[in-house]
Amino acid sequence: MDREYRIIVTERIDEAGIQYLKEHAEVDIKYDVPYEELLKIIDEYDAIIVRSVTNVSEELMKAGKKLKVVGRAGNGTDNIDLDAATRLGIIVVNTPEGNIIAAAELTIAHILAISRNLPQANYAAKQKDFRRNRFNGVELYGKTVGIIGLGRIGSLVATRLKAFGMRVIAYDPYISDERFTKFGAEKVENLDDLLRQSDFITIHTPRTPETMGMIGKEELKKVKKGVRIVNCARGGLIDEEALYEALKEGIVAAAALDVFVKEPSYEKERDEDFDNPLLNLDNVIVTPHLGASTVEAQYNVGYSVAKAVIAALNGEITPNVVNMPQLDKEELFAMKPFLNLGEKIGNIYYQVEREPVKKIEINLSGDVAQCRSQFISMSVLKGLLDPVLNERVNFVNAEYVAKSRGIDVVVSSSNEVSDYTNLVKVRFENAKRSLEFAGTVFGKNELRIVNFMGYEVEFAPSEYMLVVKNVDKPGVIGQIGTLLGVSKVNISMMRVSPSKDGKALMVLGIDRGLSRETLSMIKNIEGVENAIMMNL
Numbered sequence: 001m002d003r004e005y006r007i008i009v010t011e012r013i014d015e016a017g018i019q020y021l022k023e024h025a026e027v028d029i030k031y032d033v034p035y036e037e038l039l040k041i042i043d044e045y046d047a048i049i050v051r052s053v054t055n056v057s058e059e060l061m062k063a064g065k066k067l068k069v070v071g072r073a074g075n076g077t078d079n080i081d082l083d084a085a086t087r088l089g090i091i092v093v094n095t096p097e098g099n100i101i102a103a104a105e106l107t108i109a110h111i112l113a114i115s116r117n118l119p120q121a122n123y124a125a126k127q128k129d130f131r132r133n134r135f136n137g138v139e140l141y142g143k144t145v146g147i148i149g150l151g152r153i154g155s156l157v158a159t160r161l162k163a164f165g166m167r168v169i170a171y172d173p174y175i176s177d178e179r180f181t182k183f184g185a186e187k188v189e190n191l192d193d194l195l196r197q198s199d200f201i202t203i204h205t206p207r208t209p210e211t212m213g214m215i216g217k218e219e220l221k222k223v224k225k226g227v228r229i230v231n232c233a234r235g236g237l238i239d240e241e242a243l244y245e246a247l248k249e250g251i252v253a254a255a256a257l258d259v260f261v262k263e264p265s266y267e268k269e270r271d272e273d274f275d276n277p278l279l280n281l282d283n284v285i286v287t288p289h290l291g292a293s294t295v296e297a298q299y300n301v302g303y304s305v306a307k308a309v310i311a312a313l314n315g316e317i318t319p320n321v322v323n324m325p326q327l328d329k330e331e332l333f334a335m336k337p338f339l340n341l342g343e344k345i346g347n348i349y350y351q352v353e354r355e356p357v358k359k360i361e362i363n364l365s366g367d368v369a370q371c372r373s374q375f376i377s378m379s380v381l382k383g384l385l386d387p388v389l390n391e392r393v394n395f396v397n398a399e400y401v402a403k404s405r406g407i408d409v410v411v412s413s414s415n416e417v418s419d420y421t422n423l424v425k426v427r428f429e430n431a432k433r434s435l436e437f438a439g440t441v442f443g444k445n446e447l448r449i450v451n452f453m454g455y456e457v458e459f460a461p462s463e464y465m466l467v468v469k470n471v472d473k474p475g476v477i478g479q480i481g482t483l484l485g486v487s488k489v490n491i492s493m494m495r496v497s498p499s500k501d502g503k504a505l506m507v508l509g510i511d512r513g514l515s516r517e518t519l520s521m522i523k524n525i526e527g528v529e530n531a532i533m534m535n536l
């Protein structure tokens with residue numbers, strides 16, 4: 001087990017995921033736990049794993065005093081308050097790719113089911129009613145399908161429907177023209193064009209304030225009479241009341257719904273509380289949010305979310321963090337030493353200075369200039385703020401916390417190479433003065449601080465360090481060495497900067513922390529201007 005993490009899983013995930021979690025943490029499985037009960041127990045857990053039902057609200061995350069990670073075994077994160085998670089420094093991870101084939105295939109299944117009345121015909125036939133004339137369907141071939149949202153799932157649906165000989169048109173104002181071409185979809189400039197032309201409409205957008213109810217009463221007045229509509233994305237994207245009326249009036253010939261605004265319980269044998277008039281219409285077919293319910297998809301999302309949650313708990317920056325800019329694995333690997341370096345440099349400031357920072361200027365040069373600078377600045381902020389604030393500061397909320405404290409961050413990059421093949425320079429400005437530090441990475445992973453408050457001194461960060469600023473004259477170093485020897489402190493490394501204005505900086509790596517007395521004796525040595533203990 002990696003430390004004593006406790007994880008609660010509130011919705012069914014694949015056994016492979018549960019097994020992985022159990023190898024690394026203590027796991028409590030509480031499927032379908034009522035919200036009020038969850039609220040009471042959430043403070044016992046370091047991470048929570050959910051699917052689409054659990055309401056991961058701000059209130060819940062605030063109550064989760066130890067909560068560090070929310071894992072979503074699936075794609076949509078609309079049941080998680082991402083802004084609140086970010087403010088609270090809670091990492092949200094999901095598995096966006098793991099169930100998209102399953103969701104796309106269910107969409108195709110629904111399109112076929114409503115074009116041929118499969119569920120109704122199946123039901124009748126099982127009642128020994130074989131009057132097939134009641135179930136005359138329509139072909140997909142030659143028809144127009146309008147896809148709203150040509151993202152991961154929408155695009156898979158597009159290519160599959162092309163194979164049926166359908167004309168595919170799509171509305172998605174946020175993607176490039178190349179994407180439409182790539183997936184064989186004709187771009188329509190506005191939703192109205194799609195509504196007017198489509199024989200089938202299928203929606204694949206996320207649930208956002210903009211997309212909720214995007215097909216409502218007005219939109220349903222513009223559709224072709226007899227259109228068939230599918231929603232395998234999120235409940236409410238198509239307004240349920242307006243859809244009900246349009247289905248009753250025959251404007252919409254049939255609808256297939258995998259999702260509802262208010263979702264039922266997926267655990268109860270009979271959910272008496274689920275009361276939706278759409279269930280009463282014969283030309284509506286429904287499934288219980290089955291988009292992701294395949295053996296393959298559940299294995300993918302269950303196992304991946306378990307791995308991502310454990311990695312995030314262990315402080316690794318993982319791919320698929322939803323509330324932070326995305327990094328792919330290779331980029332992350334290349335950037336990791338620089339992230340560590342940035343964090344170390346950020347961490348130095350409050351060990352040498354007591355004034356609050358007002359502005360931070362970060363300059364990246366050489367190889368590191370290729371990295372996405374935002375991540376380096378996030379690591380500097382994390383290193384600066386996490387040790388000194390009561391609230392948790394991590395990659396997820398570092399920028400937010402800095403902003404809310406009025407710290408101005410400016411980042412610049414240049415490809416010019418100085419004495420080092422890569423260099424991260426950071427200047428911290430406070431009300432009284434500014435302090436400059438710089439560091440580099442040698443080879444793959446060897447961190448070096450090469451500039452400390454303007455002094456050129458090269459050393460590897462370590463747990464116990466003594467930094468002394470002194471008048472550059474003979475005898476000072478000897479006295480410090482003697483004093484440490486008397487105090488039985490071992491020196492593992494010693495670096496002295498060239499003299500600057502008659503002063504020099506000395507950095508010593510030592511085997512343990514110094515007592516207050518020893519430190520104050522060092523400070524009292526003649527010629528010593530200042531001495532601090534540092535932990536990097």
Ligand SMILES: NC(=O)C1=CN([C@@H]2O[C@H](COP(=O)(O)OP(=O)(O)OC[C@H]3O[C@@H](n4cnc5c(N)ncnc54)[C@H](O)[C@@H]3O)[C@@H](O)[C@H]2O)C=CC1
Pocket residue numbers: 075076077096099100103148149150151152153154171172173174175204205206207210211214232233234258259289290291292293
């Ligand atoms: N039924 C189920 O079990 C499952 C449902 N889903 C849901 O499917 C939906 C699509 O998922 P993905 O394809 O992975 O998402 P995605 O993020 O890859 O694609 C969404 C697309 O919608 C577009 N979009 C956003 N706002 C729009 C607007 N106002 N008008 C038109 N287009 C807009 C975006 O530009 C993007 O291309 C989500 O709602 C997700 O939660 C996902 C997996 C399983």
Ligand SMILES: O=C(O)C(=O)COP(=O)(O)O
Pocket residue numbers: 051052053073074075076077099289290291292293
């Ligand atoms: O992944 C998604 O977005 C889904 O909608 C699937 O939801 P589920 O995990 O099956 O509750």
